[in-house]
Amino acid sequence: xxxxxxxxxxxxxxxxxxxxxxxxxxxxxxxxxxxxxxxxxxxxxxxxxxxxxxxxxxxxxxxxxxxxxxxxxxxxxxxxxxxxxxxxxxxxxxxxxxxxxxxxxxxxxxxxxxxxxxxxxxxxxxxxxxxxxxxxxxxxxxxxxxxxxxxxxxxxxxxxxxxxxxxxxxxxxxxxxxxxxxxxxxxxxxxxxxx
Amino acid sequence: xxxxxxxxxxxxxxxxxxxxxxxxxxxxxxxxxxxxxxxxxxxxxxxxxxxxxxxxxxxxxxxxxxxxxxxxxxxxxxxxxxxxxxxxxxxxxxxxxxxxxxxxxxxxxxxxxxxxxxxxxxxxxxxxxxxxxxxxxxxxxxxxxxxxxxxxxxxxxxxxxxxxxxxxxxxxxxxxxxxxxxxxxxxxxxxxxxx
Numbered sequence: 001x002x003x004x005x006x007x008x009x010x011x012x013x014x015x016x017x018x019x020x021x022x023x024x025x026x027x028x029x030x031x032x033x034x035x036x037x038x039x040x041x042x043x044x045x046x047x048x049x050x051x052x053x054x055x056x057x058x059x060x061x062x063x064x065x066x067x068x069x070x071x072x073x074x075x076x077x078x079x080x081x082x083x084x085x086x087x088x089x090x091x092x093x094x095x096x097x098x099x100x101x102x103x104x105x106x107x108x109x110x111x112x113x114x115x116x117x118x119x120x121x122x123x124x125x126x127x128x129x130x131x132x133x134x135x136x137x138x139x140x141x142x143x144x145x146x147x148x149x150x151x152x153x154x155x156x157x158x159x160x161x162x163x164x165x166x167x168x169x170x171x172x173x174x175x176x177x178x179x180x181x182x183x184x185x186x187x188x189x190x191x192x193x194x195x
Numbered sequence: 196x197x198x199x200x201x202x203x204x205x206x207x208x209x210x211x212x213x214x215x216x217x218x219x220x221x222x223x224x225x226x227x228x229x230x231x232x233x234x235x236x237x238x239x240x241x242x243x244x245x246x247x248x249x250x251x252x253x254x255x256x257x258x259x260x261x262x263x264x265x266x267x268x269x270x271x272x273x274x275x276x277x278x279x280x281x282x283x284x285x286x287x288x289x290x291x292x293x294x295x296x297x298x299x300x301x302x303x304x305x306x307x308x309x310x311x312x313x314x315x316x317x318x319x320x321x322x323x324x325x326x327x328x329x330x331x332x333x334x335x336x337x338x339x340x341x342x343x344x345x346x347x348x349x350x351x352x353x354x355x356x357x358x359x360x361x362x363x364x365x366x367x368x369x370x371x372x373x374x375x376x377x378x379x380x381x382x383x384x385x386x387x388x389x390x
Binding site: 078079081082110111113114115116117120176179180181182183185186 | 273274276277280305306308309310311312315371374375376377378380381
């Protein structure tokens with residue numbers, strides 16, 4: 001059980017956590033940490049944790065930083081996924097990560113909400129997408145007992161709408177923040193529909 | 196004017212055109228050819244035609260093949276963009292293209308409808324997206340006179356709904372063909388909305 005809940009240590013992980021904590025709401029940060037644990041469960045369940053492309057540190061970075069576009073540093077002038085990817089890339093560059101690794105994290109964050117596409121990109125993008133959407137409630141074939149360990153350690157409040165609220169708020173800031181066929185446009189449509 | 200309308204020759208271009216012609220409707224093939232011309236106009240207008248990443252043959256392949264997922268060879272079990280990308284990749288592999296080039300075309304086709312994302316990926320993905328959506332009616336800063344050359348050479352029928360019809364038809368084939376936040380899901384929603 002301890003292993004399932006372990007998070008990477010070191011300067012990179014600390015920098016990611018600090019930046020997310022400083023610029024995101026607590027609920028979005030917790031969603032991001034749960035997303036990492038779910039993503040690693042997927043990697044473990046599917047055996048890709050042993051692939052040469054698997055990198056625990058990058059997966060932690062991608063998951064913990066994936067919603068920076070919903071935080072205080074986002075400009076609201078592009079999709080939140082892209083603004084988050086850019087913020088993450090800048091942070092990782094400051095931390096001295098190689099360009100190829102920064103590009104992988106950028107892609108994972110930029111495409112994390114692209115259902116049916118993210119799962120066909122690189123492993124990091126796939127796992128980040130899966131982790132985020134398992135926390136978002138999508139079906140998974142991971143044994144419920146394993147999921148429960150994470151839900152117990154990092155409980156999600158009942159009826160938590162914080163992510164949808166943040167997406168709607170960001171989406172309303174400009175047309176480019178909510179282009180057609182984006183999760184942002186869809187959330188805006190739901191929120192604006194007559195009830 | 197001749198230069199604007201020139202299309203690449205050679206075995207690769209012929210194979211792409213033949214495959215598209217055999218598996219797509221005439222209107223979708225013509226949309227695909229116009230998309231290439233618009234994409235090249237964008238590259239010319241923005242100067243990227245001189246970039247080392249620019250490749251006329253790959254741009255032709257990506258644009259001409261971008262809607263294979265709406266043709267007779269698509270299985271209807273995933274997004275049409277992805278099914279088209281897979282079909283294109285298989286064709287290009289048969290033609291002996293290097294893996295890196297096949298991957299670039301795959302990405303360009305898979306992301307061609309992802310507004311606000313495609314324009315932040317590689318040059319080929321960006322140009323393919325721009326070309327396709329200029330033919331779809333999106334605003335562009337390309338001088339109208341230059342666009343008109345293409346519109347005159349390859350006229351689009353008034354009130355042409357062939358692409359939307361094909362997207363709706365593909366989208367209705369399975370849940371995975373029209374996942375949330377996709378152009379396919381959106382087209383299905385329009386078509387099914389009470390009028």
